[in-house]
Amino acid sequence: LAPYTIIHPHQHEGFTQQQHQQGGSDGTRRTNPRTITAEVFHPGCAGGTCPSTVSQQPTGDDGSARECKGIGCKLPSRMRQKQKPCGREGCSAHAGDDASRGPSPVHVTDRAAQYLDEVPDFGSERGAWIQLACDIKPSNELPSEDALVLQLQLSKSQERLVEALRGQQDEIKQLQRLLSEQQAALVSQQREILQQQKRMYEQMEQQDRDECLEITGMCGDQQKCLNTPGFRCQGMTIRDASSGMCGHGYFYNSDMEECQACNECDGEPVVSPCTFVTDTLCTGPAAEASELSLSWAGDVSLQGSKGHVLAGAFSSVQLHIQGRGDAGLVSAEKGHLVLRQHGLVWVDGSLALSHGCRSFVQVCLRLNNSDGSEGRDLSGVRVEQQERRSLQSVSVSGVAEVAPGHIISLFLRSATHQCNQSSEGLQLYDASAAPLSLLWLSHDTGAVAMTAQALVSAHYHTNYHPAFHTTSTSDPYIVGLTHDSRGIRFAESGTVRFVFQQALYSMGQACVSEGFQLAAYLNQNGTSAELFRVFKPGVHYRDTSISISGATKVSPGDAIDFEILSPAQCNVRFFGDGSGISLLSLFWVPAAISSFLTASVANSGLPSGAVRNKPLFFHQTSPRVSQMGLLGKGSLNVRRDFVFRESGTVSMTLDLKLIHSCNLVKVTLLMRRDSEGSRGGHEAEGLRPVHLAQQSAGQMLEGSQWASVSFRTSFQVYNGTAVFFLLDCVRGRVNQISHQTGSGVSVLWVA
Template sequence: IVQPQHGVDSNRRTNPRTITAEVFHPGCAGGTCPTSVSHRPTSDDSAARECKGIGCKLPPLMRQKHKPCIGDGCSGGDDGRGHSSPVRVTDRAAQFLDELPDFGSERGAFIQLTCDMKPTNEVPSEDALVLQLQLSKSQERLVEALRGQQHEVKELQRLLSEQQGTLVNQQRDILDQQRRMFEQMEQDRDECLEIADLCGDQQKCLNTPGFRCQGMTERDANSGMCGHGYFYNSDMDECQACNECDGEPVTSPCTFTTDTICSGPAAGDSPLSMSWAGDASLLGAKGHILAHAFPSVQLHIQGRGDVGLVSAENGHLVLRQHGLVWLDENLSVSHGCRSFIQVCLRMNNTDGSEGRDLSGVRVEQREGRSLQSVTVSGVAEVAPGHIMSLFLRSASHHCNQSSEGLQLYDPSAATLSLLWLSHDTGAVAMTAQAMVSGHYHTNYRPVFRTTSTSDPYVVGLTHDGRGIRFAESGTMRFVFQQALYSMGQACVSEGVQVLAYLNHNGSNMELFRAFKSGVHYRDTSISLSGAASVDPGDTLGFEIISPAQCNVRFFGDETGISILSLVWVPAAISSSLSASVAHTGLPSGAVRNKPLFFHQTSPHVSQMGMLAKGSADQKRDFVFRESGTASVALDIKLIHSCNLVKVTLLRRSDSEGSGGGREVAGQRPVPLAQQVAGQMPEGSQWASVSLRASFQVHNGTAVFFTLDCVRGRVNQISHQTGSGVSVLWVAA
């Protein structure tokens, strides 16, 4: 601590009191100001010596009483009215600061130190910001780590549940094996005791679930040493009792070295094919369901019964078994959008990611906003947990904002149907995308590139990509959907047709043909579906035909708008049937639920056929003679003035096990599927309607089609081209 110097020094720094006096009295300079107060160190020092205790730390002015002022120095302290002048107050403040012993003798140094001092607990603003950012980043990393741990915990829980399920199944299998073993031991015979000289010597016979002869060779077994009702099991090296089929058909009888093979449920075979039916609609109202402008709307799927094959969850369809799946959706829709809308069939993986569109169909814009019938189909190889969804998507947001922006018709039968095929059938699923054409055409043969196939050896593309080749005999069902843009009035009046050809031994044969009323300067889609038998070396090709004055451009993208979907089933467990509309007895006029008659065009098969009604050319019922699953596709080309045209597939109510398909009075047929179309397009000569569905059949099941016209009449049905039905049958 530097003690204050009380002497007069020329080098002494300017006193702050002098500076303060100069501020208040501009005429005052240096130490000549009259308000300067002389410092008396003697009295202060004596006062300092007299103080004791903590009071010594206080300034002298605070620890001693004021004494009366004597001398000239008192004249400047009062203005004569009892108030101290501002100069005196400032001087006293400076004197008070100067008398603090801890801050030194120089008052200027105290002022400088107060400017430089910073509280020890104060953090600069930049450091606080950096610290706050570091804390926030640490919190984010902590939250991210917690999320990762939660995800890992969920994954571990899922794996644990799967392992527990696997363990439970293994334990169940072990219990079943033990049960069968115990049952076999309780019904087992001791052949060694019951049958004398069974092995030539009683000592050589060993009792087992069958019996064993010591030293028996394969040659002894082939000679019949095991005896009647037994066969030699080379894996166990013993004779075992032949299996009994319990009334089921025997595929292969018991021999000296092989057991009996049963063809029925006693053999424990899993099903080869199954079907499922449900509905797809918009949420909102009953009957006609309304919606406003939309970019994408999901259709809500609901099931009609649960067979353990699929389940409807949150409007989606969740698959429960491995295999191949074929889906058909019959939709009746009207919209007020300025462009087309698109119906999409989409499949996602088990976790909902990595989805892809299986199929897509465009519904064109129409001025009259009439109801349009749309059928979308697709095939895929699936696993448990795969998700199927249906969407409606608009090409633009310029849709009618009224309450009739979008309408769906609610039919009286299931709109969505599914055909499932087990991998044990040896079936093959294939999809191929049609390439985009950069030019306008009148006649066009599409070129494909393979998108997916479960067995490229059996089903694949030809070298030029224009056909699908088959390496083995079997039955195939296909659907070809092509998006197009056409211009020309001839497109509207005459329409567009798509044909399917089968090349057999170098010669082309037309299989099926479908008609679609054309459009002018607009987008639409045309599709064709059918089923047929194929031989090794056969190829399937397509051609789209339009009028001479109609220019058509064909599109394709990843949304499935131009795609071929195909499923092939081995000939041993499948068959097909094709029929065209009969040229006599066609319904016309005011048609009310009148049946359609057909003429079979494919060779006869043992699994199904047509039941005659009146004459050989008028057949109504399709009768199945073996259990299995059937998938049908119907196309009708007609002229009408009806507000609504309904095509319905029905099953005879007494057909289960009856064998004859005869209708009993008082029993009504059961509708399986239905498709509804609106008025004919303005300016078009013909209209068309398509229906596709899959369903379960038994021995004696009979189905038929009906046509219904609401508020109008049917003028003509084409029986030459564009109208027909095809059926695929797969064993159960």
């Protein structure tokens, strides 16, 4: 407690003598504050001489301190120290130690108040006053509430800062680990590139010879020989190459249009020897360990329903997928399909169903990440409502770039939630073959996958050229859109597998009678040629979908576009959204490891009448290739069997346009794995053909002139594998099969 300071603006007779006793240089006496303080504390002392003991103030009978007086009452309650009760007069003697140190702060307060009480007229008569100023700073002073709050906030901020720093350190460690892994992978890739360059240089040192100078008459008399890594004869055709013009040890590379030296396997097994138009194919330990392409097939059913029947209305129903193939590529879990390897996948579903729902039912193919989030629809096909319930065939296809853990699902979705409440509200036909198949391509193939969404058309049309915008592509340099966005252009030679599906709504009776046609065109060097054409029965005031699929070879600068043809008296509106109902799916495979085949239905020997498991015959329309082909003359199964001469994976599509009165039409693809078919002999005894795929359709739509049925599937083939088609009509007859347009087969083969 700081000492009290007495300020006296007016003189008082009690202080006059002391003022004259102490003087300054200016002749005026100044009062020592300590002396005045002492006199105030002890009225009986003068000149700074005071007694050593001070009597204590009396206390009440109950031992409590007396009530405060004067300035002491103005002090805070915590500053008022309670005095100990004293029962005798000599209490001051027990405070010897305290007296030696001077009065305590509380005693100073009491003394000052007592002195002012003893002089009641001090300020009134003389006009003088005394002002006491006290600076109080208790020893146990606590910080204010604001300071405590600020301190707590600073502590919490420091804790959050430390946590944030720890989190950043963990992220930095994770990034460093990922960077190390990426650097290791990059170093490995660089080593592989250096090794490949080394092998290439070694090969160039061995193919660095001028055949045009070393071998006379290499290209004949009227043709000029050009030196290349092999050699080139100007004006050489594929027919010249097939006759052996390149010479022994060389083959004709149709992509480069030059003769090149045949590959040497260096002790590795030879899959196929070098021919006039193909190089030697070797199979070593490394090639056997890594597959370029694989296939898988599985079953599809309505989950939790007996007899594949779902009664009542529904909004969305998941189709249950069950596996048949190897679990190393994919596995069926909880009705979904889980991918196990990186690569590109092409999924085909061939279903037959009937429903009693108003409006349409949509079949959806969906791809999700490993945790089930961030999914997107790969395909969506609408199955229209029919007045007379009948089985309808549906083909749904999609392509995607996948990683381990990705999930593929199949769904049925209703548009209005109003379906027939009978016991046959929704029925899925149980086929004798796997309705779902998958073709997987390794990234080592260099294949490219692309999807493009068809733009929405707000107007009604008859003939319509759809425009697209790209939704995904694994290599935009190889595959992209043309300048007008109506075609898909290609930058390098390869084989293409595509499917385009378009959702539409039509009005007019002519739509039903004549139906729709969807055509695909290949544009080469400014000229357009029709590749495929499919037929779809039309509908009146209904929603439906039309789709086309095929395989073909493309060269740099080629483009593919599409056109939908409708009757003149039919108004059609075309839709598109993010559910895949109007989507183009495509993948491109380098020509070195792929080939294609197309065939139309033969115009002779077509099955008609009461058809029971009758074979279909075809005529090959694409150039001959070494990997596969139709059996020719001299064979027992001429124009019936598609025979494969090299191992690989195949994706096949069939479209039929026909007139029938059958309650049920079935088309089945069967496989024979024996080499007798390729040699024209009989099937081996005890070997029954295996069902690969099947598609079914019900009665023809009333008022329509034609009906259609199609399916798509993928499967593995080996040297000598043969496949063929059978047609079956249940309770009715087949009247006609179109062999000009709308019917045909397309095949993609990948090594």
